[in-house]
Amino acid sequence: MSTTEHSDYIDSDTGKMGMWLFLFTELFLFGGLFIVYAVMRTKYPEDFHQAALELNAFIGATNTVVLLVSSMTVAMSLTAIQKNKPNIAIGLIFITLILAGVFMMNKYFEWGHKFSLHLYPGSDVMKTLPHGEIMFFGLYFMMTGLHALHVIIGGILLTIVMFKLKSGKINQEHYLLQENGALYWHLVDLIWIFLFPLLYLIT
């Protein structure tokens, strides 16, 4: 693109506003699932109760803590770059990525366990369950699956941020991308804050 092309010269408020609007759409994306959850829960309270007992609240709680801590580390990395400490910022983002990895590992074992019990959509065991329980597991896989996808996307975004921090493209003066990456990561956390009680806690 030549210099006369309309260029992306985006100031921080503009960029941040765009990000927030995008987060709104993400909220409504999950919102649709929450509506389904709410309706189905009122339809099959007993089955949901039974099915939720199958989930391991301990793994859920661990993952909650992991995500909350990671949320703090991204927030701190922003503080670091604002204070012109790029190395600390990189370190904190790195910790965040590790935590994201831990989260995904947990998720992997959790799902793997469910699969080994033949508790996955369409399985023979699943077909014998009462309607509400099938629904619960359907929602469980859809919601956590979509959430895990967001963890991965967030992870990729933060990796990019980390490399740009290293190369100095993100610095004390220009850190819009990092801000937006952090916002996205917090959204991932925010959604989990609701998923955790709805799926694991309330039985």
Next chain:
Amino acid sequence: METAFSGASNLAEAVDRAFIFIFSISFIITIAISVLMIYIVIHFSRKKVKNPKQFTGNTKLEIAWTIIPLIIVLMMFYYGKVGFTPMREVPPDAMPITAIGRMWAWSFDYGSGKISKDLVVPLNRNVRMNLLSMDVNHGLFIPAFRVKEDVIPGYKNYLWFRPIVKGEFDVYCTDYCGLAHSGMTAKVIVVDSLDFEKWLVDLKATGNIPDLPGLTVLKGNGCLTCHSLDGSKIIGPSFKGLYGSKRVVITDQGEKTVDAFDDYIKRSILDPNAEVVKGFNKGLMQPYKDVIKGEDLDKIVDYFRKSSEQK
């Protein structure tokens, strides 16, 4: 005889009143707006007006054309609600009939072993239709009665009416349900009470043929909408000469030839998509596993065997 707009049930009058109210207002305002526009275009045309006035608004007018339409629409809402409310309040003495919708035929179950493909109802008796779907969404629509409700699987929807005119009226399916959606029609036949009682106990008159119980089952389940008895191709293969014939079918494993005896016929009813006769489409027929039970299956097979032997 049926005319376009005359209602044939107790519910029609209130509905038509709502129609008339809304249409009259709409008509008057639409005409007024059109006339005003034509007047403006002519009277204030550029040829005549060289010096347009430059006013920008008028609060009183704005309030007027907020409040007046508000009142009008609230009245429309009121008429609509008044016409609708009785539709959900079924009188306790209503005679229950189950309307069964399936791709692509209606059948009406009177409970007493009487199943009919047309809806025969007595004049001036309250009738409650319980709506039951065997597969996908359908919609039970009787225009002359001004009633319509969707027939949704897993839901217990209902409607009711009291026929007030004798005659034959159309029944349509108004929820898109696939290939022969537009063919999913039936008749409502409103008859005198006496005739109705006679009809109800006469199991022979509407398809219940004691010597061919299998045919009764086929008719009752709407099979004949898609499968002909005379060899013509409708949506599925014809039943003519089925028993004992050789069938080329497509399975997940590929093509093979089978002999159409008891097992094959039962399989094709319970799980029609496992083996699809070559030249026909998979997925058009839903499994009848939960619909046609053991004894009826035997009756059907029996019927096929007998009709093949006759030839």
Next chain:
Amino acid sequence: MKNHDNHISSYSLNLTVLLILLVLTTTSVLAIKFHFGAFTVAVALIIASVKAAIVLTYFMHLKFENLLLRLMVSGVFLLFAIVVVITFIDYYFR
């Protein structure tokens, strides 16, 4: 393109927020154990909403953003709540 007029939230603030969030998480895990019956869902959701509000205000810096953005965020949550309520006008009265 510069971000200078942005508020900088200190490390200790972030840490405090995390601690509060962890306490709330523990509370809600424990609270469920007590079985409030019909209120379990409500209790869990209220605690979750408080947590979400904290994340929004501090981690996502809404506290330091302009009024417009704050209005938008609350509007969006309000809108979603209304949609859920309206859906339940159907399901609740069936």
Next chain:
Amino acid sequence: MNYNSSPTAPLNFLNHKTGLWSWLSSTDHKRIGLLYLYSITIFFCAAAVLGLLMKIEKFAPGETIMTAQTYNGIFTIHGIIMIFIVVIPGLAAVFGNILLPIMIGAKDVAFPKLNLFSWYVYITGACLGLYSQFAKGHVPDAGWTFYVPYSAEVNSNIVIALTAAFVLGFASILTGLNFIVTIHRMRAPGMTWFRMPLFPWSLYATAWIQILATPIIGITLLMVIAERTLQIGFFDPALGGDPVLYQHLFWIYSHPAVYVMILPAMGVVSEIFPTFSQKPIFGYMPIVFSSLAIALVGYFVWGHHMFTSGMSYQARWFFSLLTFLVAIPSAIKVFNWLSTMYGGSVDLKPPLLYAISFIFLFTIGGFTGLTLGSLATNIQTHNTDFVVAHFHYIVFGGMGFGFFAAIHYWYPKIYGRMYNIRWANIAWAILFTGFNVLYFPMFILGLQGMPRRYFDYDPKFQTGQMISSIGAFILIIGLIGMISNLVYHVRRGAIAPANPWHGVTLEWQIPSPPPHENFDEVPVITRDPYVFDNPYTK
């Protein structure tokens, strides 16, 4: 797309760079708008021909030119293309893109690269839609509403069509996002919120619906895809799912979506009436706030598409009441437009012709919408041809005619050329006649009980169906007349002046076609948008 031959000497956005790639890689909002214009026109013509085929099929009862399977496939793809590919992006993506930045005095939208990206997303979605027709297997045949359980069970290319709609939704979200930020952050100095012209205002209201409603249909379609591919039974009653819940979710998006279609069209005519009356808009504030009210209240009325689905009685009357309330802001607008013309110096040029017919058709469509919104009458008319007539009147008559008004209004600005006015008038007359002959009989058919999505019909409906089919042929002549006039004069039309209609909004203050950078220097706005202090008619 080579405008080299344009003799307009100064460089402008059309000719400052040439070659196909310079278009496909351009982040210039005006060029992206034109990319949308061309793609939408192609898809519109394709889907319109499909509409014509349906009408030919229905000329007589029974099978005439196609099988039931084909018919069902055709109305499905006709609906999908018209709704998701033509009218939802429609005005916003074409004229919003081309004119929004100019009208608020900006150089471009806030995120130009994202803007180009959304066009590619759009094209991907549109191609997926086409692919669903040609891929191996059956064409999708579930209607544009994809109601479960049918869409979850039928053996046709539904998944491809669902993915197409999902991707198209994404493009719509990105456009909406871009516009909101643009309007918030990019207005020229002095352009306060209430100095902003009404078209940008309508885009602003639209954009909020786009970003807050579209994700819901996104997730809903994903759930149907998951149901078909992963056997998660959200909506399948055999697995405990709820088919009515699908309808709720679908309409939570798709009702607000109808306002995505109409609001920009309302914005367009709000520009046209002042210009062609040489008079300020009447009731600027009421028009602005009615747009916002439509966007907001329109979010809460989705249940009126489900009055017969067995919803609770309370929900039915609640949705009916709110449906009526959302009509009030539309009423306010209509009266304000009429008052704008009243006392003006009215010049009946093609854009105004289309704008006036917009009011007429929109009024009919709107009033029949009220008929549908009233409980008792909805029971009779739901899912009949009455609904089909309602939405063709309001979508094609409203949004469609709004689109035609817009193209006739801004054509000289965009291309720097003028179409033939007499030709345009004649085409309009044929189009308008054909339109009413085509769709009006459908109201009557619907009242008589003719259901929609019917391949075949009772012979008693034949007269109405025949008249309607004839209307389609008249309409096609008008449409071809209109389109050929516009296409022909892109290169050969008379050179248009910068401000042929004597408009006062910003786009008329710059040359036609606009230069690449829109403005030489950033404009400073010092007064309200519609001040005709020196009407040229004097």
